[in-house]
Amino acid sequence: MRPLENIAMREAFADAAIELYEEGYNIVVLDADVSKSTRSIKFGSKYPERFVNVGIAEQNMMSIAAGMASCGMIPLVCSFSMLLSLRALDQTRQQVAYAKNNVKIMAHYGGYSAGPEGPTHHAIEDLGIIRSIPNITILVPCDAEETKAALRTTIETPGPVFLRMSRNPVPYVEGKPGKVEVGKGYRLREGKDLAIIAIGVMVSRALDAADELATDGIECQVIAMPSLKPIDEALIVEAARQTGAIVTAEEHNIYGGLGSAVAEVLVERAPVPMKRVGIQDRFSESAQFFELLDKYGLSVGDIVAACRETLARK
Secondary structure, three states: OOOEOOOOHHHHHHHHHHHHHHOOOOEEEEEOOOHHHHOHHHHHHHOHHHEEEOOOOHHHHHHHHHHHHHOOOEEEEEEEHHHHHHHOHHHHHHHHHOOOOOOEEEEEOOEOOOHHHOOOOOEOOHHHHHHOOOOOEEEOOOOHHHHHHHHHHHHHOOOOEEEEOOOOOOEOOOOOOOOOOOOOOEEEEOOOOEEEEEOOOHHHHHHHHHHHHHOOOOOEEEEEOOEEEOOOHHHHHHHHHHHOOEEEEEEEEOOOOHHHHHHHHHHHHOOOOEEEEEEOOOOOOOOOHHHHHHHOOOOHHHHHHHHHHHHOOO
16 A cells, blocks of 8 residues: 555645635635534634634534625535535535535545444445535545645635545555646556546555556556546546546445446446446444455455456456
């Protein structure tokens, strides 16, 4: 596994929020009594007049944020991803998305990163839920460095944006373009045999899988897709036509997330053999983050096996 960064995504988020506010963006940060977990407390400690802890009231927090946005502020709404995508879903749909309010949803603890807190706190369906709602952009950075770039893009993109982050330090990904563009992915590795398209922490694992397959002479492209919605259809189609086989890798249920989005593009524009690496429509258990990834189908070995199976179908 590639070495972990020395800073977690949530720390990168907090530092970037402070930097962007100091640059002059009209940011206000809201949290639902988990500010130590999301690290929004760092922003609140430095700029208490721009910070609101609404308590354990995620629905109210989203409504307050919609009101602030209607007054010209840029609210960053912070909580666990499962709370923002489930408990506050009605307000997100009606008051944020339908109204096109400029609310930025800071979805922390994405995927399995709540770890020992268990299935009630794991966010395995968040992307599918939010992707089905009109007017919301979805960004999923792959490491702490890209989290900072993604937050800048979030702030500068008009309308609702859902930014999904992991709790833990994750492996650093080399070769990133340095900025996140809405509707754009990027290729980290060239290859002619198959393309692996990945998001979040699975980007580094896709690179590890490509390294392993290369020892057998299999050349895999690796594509990172930080913009899940809108997704980079042109890059997906290009990869399919260059390689003739696609594998997706995501820390999410196989239904509704990256795999579904890529399959939708391929079936309409460039049908090729494809396999989805993700959570196989099941709840997990309480355990450490990386243990959960490995146990529930998201290991490097799982990506390698999916690539071999897909190649056999070409």
